[in-house]
Amino acid sequence: MEAKTQDKCLQDWFKIIIPNGIKYDKTWLMDSLRTHCRVPFTPVDFHYMKYGARFYVQDASVAAALEDANGEICDKENKKISIFVSPSPEPLCLQNKLKPEETEQLKLTMYKRYDSYQQCLDLQSLCFDPDLENHGIDIILNHRGCMSVILQIIKHNFPELLSLDLQNNRLYQLDGLSDIIQMLPTVKILNLSKNELSSVEEVSKMKELKLEELWLDGNPLCDTFPDRATYVSAIRACLPMLLRLDGQELPPSVVTDNHVPEIIRPCKESYQGSETLKNLVLQFLLQYYLIYDYGDRKGLLSVYHEEACFSLTVLFSPEDPASSSLEVYLKYNRNMKTLKDPDLRVQLLKSTKYDIVESLCTLPRTQHDLNSWVVELCVQTETMVYFSVNGVFKKVMEGKSQDFVRTFTRTFILTPGTNSGLYIVNDELILRNTRTEETQSTVFMPRPSGRPVLSLRQQEMVQTFSTQSGMNRQWSQKCLQDNQWNYLRAGQIFTMLKNQGKIPEEAFKPTP
Template identity: 65%
Template sequence: MGKNTQDGTPGSWFKITIPCGGKYDKTWLVNSIQNHCSVPFTPVDFHYVKNQARFFVQDAGIASALKDVSYKICDEENQKISIFVNPSNVPYSVRYKLEPEEMEQLKLTMNKRYDVFQQALDLQRLRFDPDLVDHDIDIILNRRNCMAATLQIIEENFRELLSLNLSNNKLYGLDGLSDIIQMVPTVKILNLSNNELNLVWELNKIKGLNLEELWLEGNPLCDTFPDQSTYISAIKDCFPKLLRLDGQELSPPVTVDIDTPYLIKPCKESYKGSETLKSLVLQFLQEYYLTYDSGDRQGLLGAYHHEACFSLTIPFNPEDLAPSSLCEYSKESRNMKKLKDPYLWVQLLKHTKRDIVCALGVLPKTQHDLSSFVVDMWFQTEMMLCFSVNGVFKEVEGRSQGSVRAFTRTFIVTPASNSSICIVNDELFVRDATPSETQNAFSIQVPTPISSSMSILSQEQQEMVQSFSTQSGMKLEWSQKCLQDNEWNYTRAGQVFTMLKNEGKIPEEAFKQIP
């Protein structure tokens, strides 16, 4: 396979090297260079070597123009990017470019592997396909010429491709695959399982894809994480829209959509939007804590800004020598009065959403009593809102299972680009609940029976009570009380009812008598 065909005359090729270019995204880097280059160019064989980025061009004029771009581009850290230009041999993918008959056979082979209804292309174990082996064509996708030829056929013949399976191809790098971002941006499902990928960094080369499903199991990189939550967090940093990883459903990010162009308006005493803002915050808190208590806190990634901060504190009494019942929280507590080591005080401040969600993931599993929440919005501008929530929760696992805690949480949020709340600062204070708080936690109080109570409800509320009574088996007055306690949110009322029923906290008299 691959005769020594050389495009261009000897000496017409140039190698372009960007030192430290390995830390830059390919699309951003190439676009930045093109924007500063006086002539258009097409990078050939773009790839990373250790910490460098390299590609080739075939024209002395282009090479000269690229040399002039050196030190004219600054990255996000305001560091100037240097570009080295040197004469080169013909690039590998050009020198060993597949012959027309080889391309045609590869195309026929790929056509057989394409599902037109699912818009899916199955290229697993491509090298061992009999249609290629019988024609003595060796397609090794780690070779840039083979991957380039494969992507060229995909671009020309499967423009609406949604699913691509590249499993079991012994891939150890994704340099060649990076061109798929521009060539076939429609791909939503990618299977890279059972390859030889060692570093998550390789995924940065294709993070421009808006993937919804990704398979990585069977790659060495999967064994480099201490736990599943850290693994999921790292992959979702590359692909924020990911819904499934290795066949596992991921929790959706917490977002709250609104219709107004600005989330937060200047505060006025008679401002008509205050009810809308109140509703928005309460809905956000409900979704946040339902996700927080779900057992998989990875779904909270979408609620935080990339550079958000989080801190946790617990009470500190220097005279209290007894071991604290809050020991699961004490190791993360950032109380300045207790910590003598300034380095540790800084280290305990969680910075970036990934670190925050990882920190939240190791805290005890909980169940919050949403009906106990007291919410206060105490500062707002057009671009920032500060609010706090007080309430109680109980731990549902571990040696402190059943323990009731009280908490205060302060959020500072800004509008996000997708018209949702975005947390930039999160402070959590946890303490032991008082006996009164413990006694009242997760309890539904018996309503005072009023014979005409249904008559003061709207028609919609009466229908909700009837429906809730039918589904829960509770009497009408108990169903009404449960809905009222949860502000007529039918879904939340159902979740609270199910939780309390499972714990045996609803008395028998609340239920209808079965004849």
């Protein structure tokens, strides 16, 4: 034991591996480690791997203390968490980092950009700053080592920072900036405008930061959504506490628990057919298909259980000319009636959440018609919800939906998991061609009934909804009423119907 400790003292860096660490939320995991580690530490280059989590520490005493905590932490399923510690060279993310004199010049430059009164740090166009260029200092914020130095300077010199402006710095990924969650939890305003971020997945790396205002305009990801309502919903799914986006106030959020992006929380209703359970299932479907149709499907990783299963079946008739529209799905078809190869059947059954989401990402982009849905609750127990949804959808090519309408039936089995979320443990998708009557969907229409008295909050919601949707107040009020004044759901329904061309022109005419 003594020799082992001496060997560690000769090392500067240590790699920490948490097997199965990907199952745990980063904040919960780090808080648990700090609680059981007798020496304070700062993790460097935290990453989730395929089956675990990994980070580095630069202190032999920290490494020894973490090793002593091996098996001392239990998760919510009462399983002990293993901690593997091994000597390591300096992490790649920190190699070629700034020299001490360069770090000092960077610190001086940042002091010039700091507003102590507003606790705001303006680092926009930092990579083009003349003070740094004149000293031959090349700042590349996409390099984790460079971003780490900046965050360390902020942590030690501006620890109460509230606003950070990083616009126009050529940022295309936020791996390095994600460390801000642990180092600078006070930040409430973050400006990432005019960078090169192309995916909402990058924004999701900030999900544990309690941001109130975010700026993203000028990034490629803003052009990946059909309209602002969908864009706002996708960003808000990552940052539920967000109050302003790109300088505009956001409508009241229906999400009240910041630890719930696993789409929904389980309800405790014990009787079948309850209104609460119905709303729970509908909310799940709306949020799931918002991501599935318009967002980055990798965001669905948090919805599936580690050992979930997914299969796709195509009801295909070669004699039917319309069946050619389903050919793109045939290579995924696991119809046991026609698939004779047992090895291929096993291969086509996706049995981990990573395989499932990878498979979903390869399927064509789609646009589902929420008006066509028929939802049936099959079984509900204290530990399981089993339901199916039937409806129609179109395939989307180059941002436009094709004319072919297909029918889908999808069955989900959900079960409670850690962090009080519901997780999909089984997902079965069945596709077939559509009968004519199935393509006919209804559109919400204003009823000629008397006007109910609205509360002040409801009046504000109608005005905000009208402004954002472009519909007049009468139609905006009707949309909100039909969705039980659930602003997010009403926005999602509006977006879907508008994209399908099902909202008549009169909805956008001024109310007489």
